[in-house]
Amino acid sequence: MSHINKLKIFNDPIYGFITIPNALIYDLIQHPYFQRLRRITQMGLSYLVYPGANHTRFHHALGCMHLMQKAVDVLRFKEVLISDEEENALYIAILLHDIGHGPFSHTMEKSIVEDVHHEQISLLFMEQLNIEFDGKLNLAIKVFKGEYHRKFMLQLISSQLDMDRMDYLKRDSFYSGVAEGNVNSERLIQMMNVVDDFLVIEEKGIYSIEKFLMSRRLMYWQAYLHKTSLVAELILTKVLKRAKELTTKGIQLSCSEPLLFFMQNKISFETFDAKNLNLFSQLDDFDIISALKSWQNNPDFILASLSKMIINRDLLKIKLTTEKPTIDDLELFKEKFAQENNLSLQEANYFVFKGKIKNQAYSKEAEPIRILKKDRSVEDVFESPDQLNLKSLSKSVTKYYICFPKQLEQIKI
Incomplete structure (x- = not known):
């Protein structure tokens, strides 16, 4: 022994x-x-x-x-x-x-x-x-x-x-x-x-x-x-959301079985049982990278374009400002991009969007x-x-x- x-x-x-x-x-x-x-x-x-x-x-x-x-x-x-x-x-x-x-x-x-x-x-x-x-x-x-x-x-x-x-x-x-x-x-x-x-x-x-x-x-x-790390993570989030949207419509995407499971099913904390936990334990960065490499050649324009951005590090432009951008600021971008790529304004939201970030080193409430x-x-x-x-x-x-x-x-x- x-x-x-x-x-x-x-x-x-x-x-x-x-x-x-x-x-x-x-x-x-x-x-x-x-x-x-x-x-x-x-x-x-x-x-x-x-x-x-x-x-x-x-x-x-x-x-x-x-x-x-x-x-x-x-x-x-x-x-x-x-x-x-x-x-x-x-x-x-x-x-x-x-x-x-x-x-x-x-x-x-x-x-x-x-x-x-x-x-x-x-x-x-x-x-x-x-x-x-x-x-x-x-x-x-x-x-x-x-x-x-x-x-x-x-x-x-x-x-x-x-x-x-x-x-x-x-x-x-x-x-x-x-x-x-x-x-x-x-x-x-x-x-x-x-x-x-x-x-x-x-x-x-x-x-x-x-x-x-x-x-x-x-x-x-x-x-x-x-800002580059931020926009890359935002794009990856959009990729996964688009993949989940296509999967729920019955479109088959090439990816690992654990990743496919979580795209096909909405899992909450209450439904996170031992079986789901075991599947989650099989997910890592390689599942995502492998999926992105496959999806960059997918016929869906949105999924392919966003996947290529991550794989080739050719990301969206991101601009930071101290003033909150208005909805009007985005409309020109959305309309132009939707027209050029034969997309709806709803689909253009994958490429044109806004948000905010916060930084607080010490919290008085915590x-x-x-x-x-x-x-x-x-x-x-x-x-x-x-x-x-x-x-x-x-x-x-x-x-x-x-x-x-x-x-x-x-x-x-």
Whole structure:
């Protein structure tokens, strides 16, 4: 009988060596549900802008677990009591927090699997894994759902200063080359403590928080909401919606069986059963890319044209503005494009459309980042008199966009 060494080490370009703490974590990483994350890019279609941004959700999940290990060590050193069971629950919850992401991350939520958030699907995966692992994920699920009485544990997983954000900012900055996003996660973790079961940051770490929030704001403008990344994702959403529309009309499209299933069926959170979950677990970026390569030769003008845009990186023109565009601004574009390509105005909506994006680095309405002052009192970082910059970072900035085919650019709006 062969013996498998489950205490493996990963060599990560960000942190160096990442260790797997126990056999259960190893088995979860080895599960096909988790291995699927190797085939889902962390930054969606951002590689069309930043060629190095091809890293995956698999990378990110391991990085989050590594930071959680560091956080547990720091908190225990500061005499915060964390049992072995709680420690393992933290590792499992952060490892699996993104396991519900579909192909190209958020695109599926807006097209194929409508109105089902990836966190809901992550929970479904965790519950299914809990069955397979004989209830060993019970506490992790309780923490993930916010039902555990020790609130700081959820804050480490999901808050305005959690292991998730610390890793994706540092990792996405590294792979994209957007240096402004590089955060000092090690310093932030060293400043962590727990007071009354809430996570706090010691006062001397306040400037690291400011840098963290500023980095997040800049990464959204320069990377996540970069106009080319944005229009590529919008086009992909339109492709999938058109494919679903054609499929519901009985038109056969060439694609993988799991992708075809979700195009033929409207799946809600309530109907997301074990069978549907298994089919979803077979979906990854390769299903979408393979479908796009086939659909670019489809007789349907809309599906073929939009698919070619992604495959050849010949995208729609996108213009950003601080003023909301009017419906009249779009009508000239729609009428012109519809006339030139023998389309209805309704069909022209696939090529001419508008919308808005928001960027807010810190939310005053969400769970606050708490500062532990030298006199042991606790305050919201937003209330600190020394942090005038944070007040500007808490303001939501909205930009509007209009997308249209490049050949219509000469039309003035």
